[in-house]
Amino acid sequence: MLKHWFRTSLSLLITIILMLGIMGFDNSPAWAIDSITDLPFPKVEKPEQILGPAGEIFTFATCNRGTQGFTLADAQIPAGAGPLPHIHHHTNEWFWTPKGGLELFQSVQEYPDLSHPATDEDAGRAKVYTVDTVPNQIVYGPKNRVHGFTNITNETRPLTFIWLQDLTSPDYPFNDGGIREYFQDVGVPIPDINHLPAITDESKEEFVTHAPQYGINQSDYFLKYVSQVDSHPPLILAKGSNDSDLMAIIDTIQAFNQGDTSVSCF
Template identity: 30%
Template sequence: MPRPFAVHRDDAPAYWSLGELLTVLATGEQTGGAFSLLEERLPRGAEPPPHVHHREDESFLVLAGELTVQAGDDLFRARAGSLVFCPRDVPHLLTVESEEVRMLTLCTPGGVERLFVELGEPATAPTLPPHDRAPDPERVVTLAAHYGAEVLTTWP
């Protein structure tokens, strides 16, 4: 059974993962599997490849910047204050339109946040990663599959 908790974003664990700063505000473990909540700072050019989640829905609340989200056949332009919902089993692709996007990502149910943690390293400062190290594509595909996600090589 989950226990009540509170966290300030400055005290939450942060990771440099796939070219972004990822702050884990709530894990699936903390919420009894109900959800995970991440704050992401994503620079233009560090977007994830087209992918689909088979276990969870993903919702993005844009806090700053501008993002285009293609979810299946739908295309959404999301600026600060916009929410975009991507249901499970619907392929989606994110494109950062501004220099950087800051957003909250809600995954329901929780658990997939472990994928980003495993692919990353603890952030030593609350900044974007200081280096541009490309992840090993094979490792990304393998870990994604382990967490019920699929990296797409072609757009449906």
């Protein structure tokens, strides 16, 4: 059984890492702050809701337009919760933090081979860099990098995810790089938001063991993929963004919401 699943505070982990003497520091620039005051969400009928392994409530929508495919999720992240380090191979990702309060981390080193994860026994662990997000901040996370986040506040915080299918992704039913299919497989459906279902040990286990089917390496403890944690990101990470794809995604959502029949969202 996986214990304390996805609810381990990153702040506590950083303290432990400091005690172990593997925290690195440098004089690199602070993480660039890009912000969006309002991120539109597709106006779909009866959006699908799924309960995550740490009690996160996800509200999903998926959109297709030509060769473009992506999934969004408006999520409620409980205090102390967040995914352990993982790697997406079929999607590029954005995190929008309407109220801030989330500590995101990401590596510069890339792990392009799904069959060779970021472990000491395989491709080697990663140094990750942290950012404490502010309200309306949006952070980009390209594929093949170790990343994750923790809600470092004492209250539930909102977070919107965008996963854009990469051109190298194999085909999945929703043309979204396999993300929504992954959550449907391992998450717990929410038929009534006022009566949340129980989170099963089976779903927690499957969140890790089923992940490779959807192009994901998912660790089951923090230091499995991580060797160091640093709060001073290098320039390549501090100024990383993908504005062209993000603007195209927003344009697709707005087109759907305005009745454009060339866009399919569900």
